[in-house]
Amino acid sequence: MKTIVIIILAILGAALGSFINVLIYRLPLKKSIVYPPSHCGNCNKKIPFYLNIPIISYIILGGKCKYCSAKIHWHHLLIEIITPLILIGLFLQYGLGILFFKYAVLCLFMIPIFFIDAFHQIIPHVLSIPLIPLGLIFAYIPRSDVSLISSLIAAVIIFAFLLLLAYAYRFARKQDGLGGGDIWLFTGIAAFFGLISLPFIVLISALLGILYFIIFVRNKDQGFAFGTFIAFTVVLWSLLGAERILDVIPYI
C-alpha cells in the first residue's frame, strides 16, 4: 500500500511540477496559465504531448528545444524532481490524513513563490492571498494541528504588525522597504501555522536571508527576495513535521 501511494505521488508530483513551471514562466508576464498550450519560449513552436513528459522529455532532449535548440533552464528539471520528493516526504511524515493535504497544498504554493521571487523579486497575489482563506479552512477542520482561533489571531497579528512596519519604513525612508507581496505571504503562512510555529518560521527565514545577504550579495542596492527564504523555510518546517517538531525539541 505504502509503495503504491509513493508511486502515485511520484507521478502526480512530476505532473504538478510541470504545471508549476508554467506558473513560474507565465505569472510574472501576466499571461494566461491555460492558454495557449505549452510552447517554446524562444521559437513559440507548440510542444507536442510526447515531448511534454515531466523529467523524461528534459533528459531525452538534453535540456534543449527540439526545433530551435534554445536552452531550457535547469530549474525546469529541478522542479519536476523536487515536487514529487516533497509530496513523498510529506506522506512519510504525516501519512494520508488531513495534515498531509494541508501541508501539500501549502508546499505546492511555496515552490512557484520561491522561484518567482528569486527570479523577479515579486510574489504574485494569486499565489499569496488564497493562502489566507485556505489556512483558516484547514484550521477549521477537526483533527488539524492548529486551532481556528490560533490561526486567526496569528494572521491578524502578523498582518497588522507588517502593515505598520511597512508604513513606518515608508514614512522614515520615503521608499517602500517591505513589499505588499511579503505581507500577504506572511499573513497566509500565519493562518497555516498558527501562533506556536510562526515565530520559528519568521526567525529561520530571517536568519537564512541575513546569511545569504552577508555571503553572496555584493551590490547592496540589489533587489532582495525575502519571499524566497520564507518559502524555503515553510517547506522545511512542513517536512520536519510543523508543530510536531516542537514536541521533540525539549525545553522549548
Ligand SMILES: [Zn+2]
Ligand atoms: Zn524553440
